[in-house]
Amino acid sequence: MSTAATTTAGTAGDTPVFSVGGLWKVFGPKADRVPGDPELTALGPAELRSRTGCTAAVRDVSFDVRKGEVFVVMGLSGSGKSTLVRCLTRLIEPTAGTIAIDGEDVRAMDGARLRELRRHRAAMVFQHFGLLPHRTVLDNVAYGLQIQGVGKAERRERAAEVVAKVGLEGMEQRRPAQLSGGQRQRVGLARALAVDPEVLLFDEPFSALDPLIRRDMQEEVVRLHREEGRTMVFITHDLQEALKLGDRIALMRDGRVVQLGTPEEIVGSPADDYVRAFVRDVPREQVMTVRTAMRPAASAEEADGGPAVRPDATVSEAIEAVARAGGPARVMEQGRCLGVVDSAALLDVVAGVAGMTGVAGAAAPARRREPTPTPAAVSEEPV
Numbered sequence: 001m002s003t004a005a006t007t008t009a010g011t012a013g014d015t016p017v018f019s020v021g022g023l024w025k026v027f028g029p030k031a032d033r034v035p036g037d038p039e040l041t042a043l044g045p046a047e048l049r050s051r052t053g054c055t056a057a058v059r060d061v062s063f064d065v066r067k068g069e070v071f072v073v074m075g076l077s078g079s080g081k082s083t084l085v086r087c088l089t090r091l092i093e094p095t096a097g098t099i100a101i102d103g104e105d106v107r108a109m110d111g112a113r114l115r116e117l118r119r120h121r122a123a124m125v126f127q128h129f130g131l132l133p134h135r136t137v138l139d140n141v142a143y144g145l146q147i148q149g150v151g152k153a154e155r156r157e158r159a160a161e162v163v164a165k166v167g168l169e170g171m172e173q174r175r176p177a178q179l180s181g182g183q184r185q186r187v188g189l190a191r192a193l194a195v196d197p198e199v200l201l202f203d204e205p206f207s208a209l210d211p212l213i214r215r216d217m218q219e220e221v222v223r224l225h226r227e228e229g230r231t232m233v234f235i236t237h238d239l240q241e242a243l244k245l246g247d248r249i250a251l252m253r254d255g256r257v258v259q260l261g262t263p264e265e266i267v268g269s270p271a272d273d274y275v276r277a278f279v280r281d282v283p284r285e286q287v288m289t290v291r292t293a294m295r296p297a298a299s300a301e302e303a304d305g306g307p308a309v310r311p312d313a314t315v316s317e318a319i320e321a322v323a324r325a326g327g328p329a330r331v332m333e334q335g336r337c338l339g340v341v342d343s344a345a346l347l348d349v350v351a352g353v354a355g356m357t358g359v360a361g362a363a364a365p366a367r368r369r370e371p372t373p374t375p376a377a378v379s380e381e382p383v
């Protein structure tokens with residue numbers, strides 16, 4: 001889901017939307033003493049609990065959420081996802097560490113500023129989003145604007161726009177009880193969107209939906225993100241959902257982020273055995289891109305002919321192109337041939353014997369041949 005992100009994520013000089021440093025949330029008696037005590041921080045969850053009665057739900061977590069990206073927080077139940085994301089707007093008060101939004105210190109905000117943060121800047125979409133049962137869809141969506149003091153005519157107009165945007169046109173006058181679970185979730189999404197927040201925070205919003213509706217909603221999020229480029233933080237315990245939606249994924253275990261990276265990095269270069277076990281059953285060809293399997297062109301003919309694929313095409317897409325053409329495909333970017341992929345290298349990725357090496361072509365060294373100068377331009381559009 002990188003289309004909007006790559007165009008809107010901006011340059012390295014951009015201030016991140018959220019910047020989190022050394023964040024801790026400890027529940028329990030005298031929680032404050034835990035983060036600063038090396039003896040206690042060295043303990044595992046069970047030992048910490050038995051020694052102090054405390055649970056470290058978030059342990060020394062640092063990351064940035066970049067403008068325009070979908071940042072997924074993933075982990076099993078109890079790994080600390082909800083606590084971490086609630087700390088971002090201080091729905092849960094952190095125990096230690098720093099949080100900034102657009103460079104502004106969230107921990108230093110007073111009550112009024114915090115309310116403003118939650119209402120205007122970082123809106124949350126919950127799994128159980130508490131729609132008002134006696135209000136219509138339109139009024140539920142307009143509710144956040146009403147709280148903000150927006151006049152009736154304007155809020156109805158804006159609510160109608162977002163209702164249409166999330167595909168609920170024609171249902172404006174229904175009440176929540178007259179909607180399906182998926183439609184209700186769309187109302188919750190529309191309500192968060194109506195206040196036009198800089199960042200949307202999703203707390204497992206789709207986990208109660210049945211699989212088909214869930215897929216629809218995931219596609220809705222992908223579409224909204226592509227159209228608007230809005231920054232999103234998305235909690236899920238579902239790996240497929242994380243891989244589908246995330247530009248980057250923070251994988252949590254026992255309060256720590258064990259790996260932070262793109263779906264391709266997480267699947268292709270798991271940081272440890274835990275992550276490796278987590279991603280073992282992922283169909284690699286649907287996540288890994290052709291960069292992983294690419295080698296330099298072996299000859300001028302190879303660089304000049306054959307089907308073209310984009311560098312961010314999946315291995316699965318390249319397999320189709322190679323199978324149709326009966327020979328290697330060229331990886332093309334802005335008219336330049338970056339390298340080629342052949343069936344053997346693509347198969348290596350599927351089999352998991354080619355990893356993320358960071359060096360194009362190094363995944364299949366035995367087959368590496370001498371590079372050929374790339375042609376200046378080609379006529380075909382990459383698939």
Ligand SMILES: Nc1ncnc2c1ncn2[C@@H]1O[C@H](COP(=O)(O)OP(=O)(O)OP(=O)(O)O)[C@@H](O)[C@H]1O
Nearest residue numbers: 027055057075076077078079080081082083084237
């Ligand atoms: N108010 C609380 N008091 C004590 N412990 C808590 C509290 N809230 C959460 N915890 C503990 O903190 C840890 C992390 O919980 P959290 O809800 O953040 O996990 P999660 O990854 O979001 O789980 P789930 O997917 O089940 O929602 C768990 O061990 C949980 O029991």
